[in-house]
Amino acid sequence: MKKIPIIISIFTFIAVTVIISSCSSTNSLADAKSGAQLWGENCLRCHNAPSPDTFSDTEWDVAVMHMRIRANLTENEAVKISGFLKTAN
Amino acid sequence: MKSKYIVSLLAFMIAVFWNPVIAQEVQSMDEFQKLKQEVELLKNESDSYKPGLSRFLLRGYAHSGLQVTDDEFSFVGGSFNPLFIYKQSDRILFESELELELVGGEVELGVEYANMSYLFSKNFTIRAGKILVPFGIFVPSLHPAWVNKFPTAPLGAGHDGILPSNDIGLELRGGSYLGNLKVNYSFYAVNGSQLNDGEDEPEEAGILHHAIFPDNNKGKTVGGRIGFFPFSNSSLELGVSGMYGKVGAKDSDLEDVVAVHYAFDLSYVKTLTPLSSVLDLKAQYAGVNVDDAKFPDHENPDDFVTFDNTSTTWFAQLALRPALVENEFVRNLEFAGRYSALTTPEGSEWEVDDSQIDIGINYWLDWRTLFKVSYRISNSSAGEHDEEPGEPGHSEAVAGNAFFIHWAIGF
Numbered sequence: 001m002k003k004i005p006i007i008i009s010i011f012t013f014i015a016v017t018v019i020i021s022s023c024s025s026t027n028s029l030a031d032a033k034s035g036a037q038l039w040g041e042n043c044l045r046c047h048n049a050p051s052p053d054t055f056s057d058t059e060w061d062v063a064v065m066h067m068r069i070r071a072n073l074t075e076n077e078a079v080k081i082s083g084f085l086k087t088a089n
Numbered sequence: 090m091k092s093k094y095i096v097s098l099l100a101f102m103i104a105v106f107w108n109p110v111i112a113q114e115v116q117s118m119d120e121f122q123k124l125k126q127e128v129e130l131l132k133n134e135s136d137s138y139k140p141g142l143s144r145f146l147l148r149g150y151a152h153s154g155l156q157v158t159d160d161e162f163s164f165v166g167g168s169f170n171p172l173f174i175y176k177q178s179d180r181i182l183f184e185s186e187l188e189l190e191l192v193g194g195e196v197e198l199g200v201e202y203a204n205m206s207y208l209f210s211k212n213f214t215i216r217a218g219k220i221l222v223p224f225g226i227f228v229p230s231l232h233p234a235w236v237n238k239f240p241t242a243p244l245g246a247g248h249d250g251i252l253p254s255n256d257i258g259l260e261l262r263g264g265s266y267l268g269n270l271k272v273n274y275s276f277y278a279v280n281g282s283q284l285n286d287g288e289d290e291p292e293e294a295g296i297l298h299h300a301i302f303p304d305n306n307k308g309k310t311v312g313g314r315i316g317f318f319p320f321s322n323s324s325l326e327l328g329v330s331g332m333y334g335k336v337g338a339k340d341s342d343l344e345d346v347v348a349v350h351y352a353f354d355l356s357y358v359k360t361l362t363p364l365s366s367v368l369d370l371k372a373q374y375a376g377v378n379v380d381d382a383k384f385p386d387h388e389n390p391d392d393f394v395t396f397d398n399t400s401t402t403w404f405a406q407l408a409l410r411p412a413l414v415e416n417e418f419v420r421n422l423e424f425a426g427r428y429s430a431l432t433t434p435e436g437s438e439w440e441v442d443d444s445q446i447d448i449g450i451n452y453w454l455d456w457r458t459l460f461k462v463s464y465r466i467s468n469s470s471a472g473e474h475d476e477e478p479g480e481p482g483h484s485e486a487v488a489g490n491a492f493f494i495h496w497a498i499g500f
Contacts (some may be wrong), residue, residue: 057143058140065208069184
């Protein structure tokens with residue numbers, strides 16, 4: 001049971017690192033990728049990649065927001081993926 | 090002289106009014122006005138259909154099938170899970186999923202999750218309500234019937250397993266980049282699990298019950314999961330989860346009993362061009378450690394029982410879908426194999442040391458509709474106490490070797 005404070009401090013430490021870095025880092029890998037590429041890399045990790053013609057533009061707005069939260073995407077990734085799905089549907 | 094003027098004026102007027110070009114222009118001006126009016130009308134009409142900021146999706150999934158065991162050959166009702174997603178604005182989303190399940194001829198209604206998210210920055214979302222606990226990968230990412238490659242959950246990971254699935258609380262989650270390393274994270278405080286003290290159900294002494302409300306104590310359970318993507322194409326995700334909290338009832342002897350849950354998970358999805366296939370590997374190892382505690386001994390009322398309350402469970406699954414071959418029939422096939430195991434405390438009434446191998450072939454009708462055919466080989470060595478037989482018709486509780494044909498649809 002002595003390990004518990006260690007586990008908690010590791011989590012806290014990583015949490016703080018992530019918060020600080022996310023406030024400062026604007027240049028990320030995702031900036032260099034297109035919406036189609038991000039869709040191809042992210043949307044098949046849990047289920048088959050959804051076909052863009054599944055939904056209308058307004059429906060994609062809701063589904064991508066839902067998946068942004070579920071799959072922990074950044075805003076930038078979600079905006080690009082949504083843009084791709086709406087042009088390819 | 091005067092009449093000469095009048096004649097030429099008349100001639101001029103006739104020339105002007107009879108000029109076909111000018112007449113046509115006058116006519117097309119009319120048409121233009123009419124067209125303009127029509128466009129205006131259409132614009133007004135289409136504006137009336139323009140969606141507002143607030144949007145709504147009604148989706149979900151359903152599944153059912155046939156299962157064959159040593160003593161059962163039965164069509165099973167499976168479940169219907171309606172999912173409601175309300176996008177209130179660019180920052181606010183509400184999601185809720187119900188589960189209507191046929192269990193032994195009765196309909197069970199459950200609320201899988203019902204929570205509100207507030208996307209307060211590019212990298213953080215705050216969520217409150219009943220959530221799928223971000224512990225490991227099976228429950229948060231893989232459990233819906235059209236996502237799960239098999240008709241059943243792996244041992245230990247489903248609703249009836251030893252791991253948390255949903256709970257009420259508050260969560261902070263999101264994704265970010267540490268330099269070029271993509272990470273995602275989730276931290277939460279929930280009511281937490283409750284320890285069965287064995288007073289009423291001696292056979293369940295020491296078991297943790299999840300998702301029961303209200304909480305049995307004032308301490309909240311805290312936890313988190315962090316996922317890393319070591320490769321820049323996001324194909325591999327490695328996750329670590331932890332959860333810590335008191336599980337005993339307030340003002341009881343077990344008040345200070347603490348449970349620690351931990352898990353490691355892996356997901357690797359990659360298109361293998363030489364095999365014209367998509368490879369999908371998922372694995373999860375999880376453990377639960379509950380402080381030692383004394384439970385009443387029902388055979389000997391003056392005495393008590395105790396045991397090392399540690400359980401572990403893990404699964405690994407591999408699926409291969411020849412998604413890039415020419416032949417459409419072959420392209421829609423998927424071959425899947427899974428191993429799962431569960432060990433519960435030695436000396437407890439619910440001691441088991443089980444494992445299962447599931448092998449299956451799936452046929453995809455579209456990206457979220459499929460047929461699953463699978464065979465399960467069970468290896469059960471249920472300590473000295475036999476496992477309770479499962480509810481008939483409830484595939485999660487099917488014991489022994491079994492054959493399944495299921496369909497699942499996500500919509």
